[in-house]
Amino acid sequence: MRYFIYARKSTDDEDRQVLSIEAQLKELREYAKRENLIVYKELVEAKTAKEPGRPIFNAMLSIIQKGEAEGILSWHPDRLARNSVDGGKIIYLVDQGMIKGLCFPTYRFDDNAQGKFMLSIAFGQSKYYIDALSENIKRGIRLKLSKGIWPQWAPVGYLNDRKTRTIIKDEGKAPFIKRIFELYATGKYSLSEIRDKINSLGLTGRLNKPLSISQYQKTLKNPLYYGVFRYKGELYDGTHQPIIPKKLFDKCQEVMARRAKPKKAKKTFAFRGFIRCGECGRMITAEIQKGYTYYRCTKRLTNCSQ
Numbered sequence: 517m518r519y520f521i522y523a524r525k526s527t528d529d530e531d532r533q534v535l536s537i538e539a540q541l542k543e544l545r546e547y548a549k550r551e552n553l554i555v556y557k558e559l560v561e562a563k564t565a566k567e568p569g570r571p572i573f574n575a576m577l578s579i580i581q582k583g584e585a586e587g588i589l590s591w592h593p594d595r596l597a598r599n600s601v602d603g604g605k606i607i608y609l610v611d612q613g614m615i616k617g618l619c620f621p622t623y624r625f626d627d628n629a630q631g632k633f634m635l636s637i638a639f640g641q642s643k644y645y646i647d648a649l650s651e652n653i654k655r656g657i658r659l660k661l662s663k664g665i666w667p668q669w670a671p672v673g674y675l676n677d678r679k680t681r682t683i684i685k686d687e688g689k690a691p692f693i694k695r696i697f698e699l700y701a702t703g704k705y706s707l708s709e710i711r712d713k714i715n716s717l718g719l720t721g722r723l724n725k726p727l728s729i730s731q732y733q734k735t736l737k738n739p740l741y742y743g744v745f746r747y748k749g750e751l752y753d754g755t756h757q758p759i760i761p762k763k764l765f766d767k768c769q770e771v772m773a774r775r776a777k778p779k780k781a782k783k784t785f786a787f788r789g790f791i792r793c794g795e796c797g798r799m800i801t802a803e804i805q806k807g808y809t810y811y812r813c814t815k816r817l818t819n820c821s822q
Contacts, residue, residue, distance in 0.1 A: 517617050518556035519548065519587035520576050524595045526564035537562070540591045547621045548589060556585040565598040566646050577605060580614055587617030593625075593635060594642035603639030607632055664755040666745050671738060672721050672731075673759055683756050690759045692719040693741060697760050700736055701767040703774075707732050736768050787811060796820035 523540040535543070537560055548555050561572040573596070579585055588606075590596055597603035609615040610632060618625045623638065625631050660667040660681070670676045670683040673693035677684045692714055699705045699713070707729045715726045727735075735741070742765040743758035744751055785802035792799055793813040801814045813822045 517554065517587050518585040519553045519589045519617060519619070520580075520585055521545070521548065521555055521558040522561070522573070522576060522588055522590045522595065523559070524561045524563065524565065524570075524573075524590075526562060535591060540595070543591060543621050544589055547619065551619070553587070553589060553617075553619065555589075565594070565596070565602065565642075568599055568601040570602075573602065577609065580609060583614075586615065587619065588615065589619045592620055592622045593638040594645075597639050598642045598646045600639070600643060603636065603643070606639070607636055610635075661747060661752055664753050666740065666754060666756060667747065669722075671740060672719070672727065672735065673741065674756065685757050685759065689719060692717065693735065693759050696732065696735060697741070697764050697768055700771060701764055703771045733772075736772065739765060741765065785809060785811075793820060793822055795822050 521541065521544045523537050523544065525534055525537050525540070541558065541560070545555075547553075559572050559576055561570055563570050563572075565573075576588070580588075588596065596606055606615065606618070610618065610627060616627075618627075618635070625635055657667045665681065666674075666683050670686075673686055673690045674683040675686045676682075696710055696714055699710050700707075705713075711727065711729050711732050714732075719727060721727050721731060739746060739751070740754065740756075741759045742762040743754050743756070744762075745754050746752075783804070787800065788802040788811070789799060791811065796813065796815070796818045798814050798818060798820065800811050802809055802811050804810075813820050815822075
């Protein structure tokens with residue numbers, strides 16, 4: 517019997533305590549050697565199993581359905597599924613005899629009625645863990661919002677304080693942020709000029725990478741820097757220390773509004789998409805020529821003579 521070795525670990529919170537990919541593979545190889553299992557292929561996936569749609573996992577099941585392999589060796593059932601769809605697929609393929617072997621160093625599976633029942637419970641427990649974790653995270657976020665605490669990663673200019681679970685001013689980068697607002701508020705500098713000037717002074721974002729023009733624009737639009745933050749469309753009064761005064765932030769928004777290119781009004785035509793050509797059946801489109809609206813056949817993928 518040929519077995520897939522399948523190791524998975526995501527960067528999400530639910531996998532924080534799970535063995536690393538390397539540690540999983542080490543244990544699985546040792547288990548396969550100890551139990552004399554034939555390893556068909558090793559598969560590694562760095563993706564959450566909260567939702568169906570993992571490409572490597574799905575490809576593995578497709579190969580099993582074709583009969584090229586018959587078993588799966590994984591560290592624990594929750595590595596295979598944390599949602600009801602993928603868990604159901606595994607049990608269905610076991611029922612159909614396509615998966616003839618399921619092995620886990622941390623869990624015993626027997627291919628009988630009781631074994632499949634217990635496996636379904638294991639998958640159900642994995643899903644329950646994810647659902648409960650999600651509820652706890654949402655509850656924690658709501659609590660932070662009620663206290664005026666920014667609930668995500670700190671933007672440039674702030675740091676996440678692990679002890680207080682709040683954000684604190686980054687004394688090294690906060691002066692750069694303030695300078696960005698001051699320069700832009702004068703109306704004399706473009707975003708690219710400010711980027712070149714500030715980046716040359718050593719400001720970097722996460723992973724120590726220089727900030728792009730879009731990041732500078734995002735910074736200038738972020739009210740968090742004057743003490744208010746927006747989360748899912750709602751504004752909250754923050755308890756963190758502001759880097760700039762609100763007056764300076766408002767001045768930058770005025771400058772940005774003046775510089776914004778006015779959007780061209782989208783022309784609407786009453787009968788476009790409503791009429792079809794009498795000869796070829798294609799849709800009739802519209803265009804303006806010398807101030808007048810003309811309707812004509814789109815002639816899409818046809819040699820219409822109209």
